[in-house]
Amino acid sequence: MTDQILEPGNVVAAGTATTKNDAITEAGALLVAAGAVTQAYVDSMFDREASVSTYMGNFLAIPHGTNEAKESILHSALSLVRYDTPIDWDxxxxxxxxxxxxxxNEHLAILSKIAIxxxxxxxxxxxxxxGNAGEIYALLEEVNAE
Structure with missing residues (x-):
């Protein structure tokens, strides 16, 4: 599995989105900026959301692309954006x-770590x-462990 699934630069402590679609765009843009996916993958995140909500409970949503967009993934990665004001996700x-x-299919192992x-x-x-993105990263760094 890829060693660094979550990079410190992919953690944002104060997201700016106020809607579900903006939050998907914000999380997806971090993946693009990290060189993990192409814009086509972000577009497919909206297709996935249209077919099934990615809300998981406990204030968490995990937007991700469709199976058809797998060729748009360049390497495995996570992005995390925290919002001070909760976003209405369906x-x-x-x-x-x-x-x-x-x-x-590394996303299955990644998902299980995030779910835990x-x-x-x-x-x-x-x-x-x-207090900041560094503290969030430190709390989640275990997702990078094999």
Missing amino acids: GNPVRFAVGIAGLN VFSDEDEVQKLIDA
């Missing part, structure tokens, strides 16, 4: 949009309370 409050791109962190309400509260 009627659910989202404080974290985690963009995900997994090469060769966000299934623990105490861990989610630590992420909400973190």
Whole structure:
């Protein structure tokens, strides 16, 4: 698996989006800027969202592309954007949009690691309370472990 799935530069402590679509764009733009995906992958994130909500519970949404967009993934990566004001995600409050791109089905292992962190309400509260992107990254760095 790719060693550095989550890079410090892909963590934003104060996202600017106020809508679900803007949050998808914001998380996707970080993946593009990291060289992990092409813009076509971000476009497919909207297709995925149109077919099934990527809201996961515990203030988390994990927007990701469709299977048809796999060729738009250059390497596996995560992006994380935290929002001070919850975003309405199909009627659910989202404080974290985690963009995900997994090469060769690596996204399944990545998803399981993110799910473990966000299934623990105490861990989610630590992420909400973190003072900056560096603190958020430190709390999530374990997703990079094999």
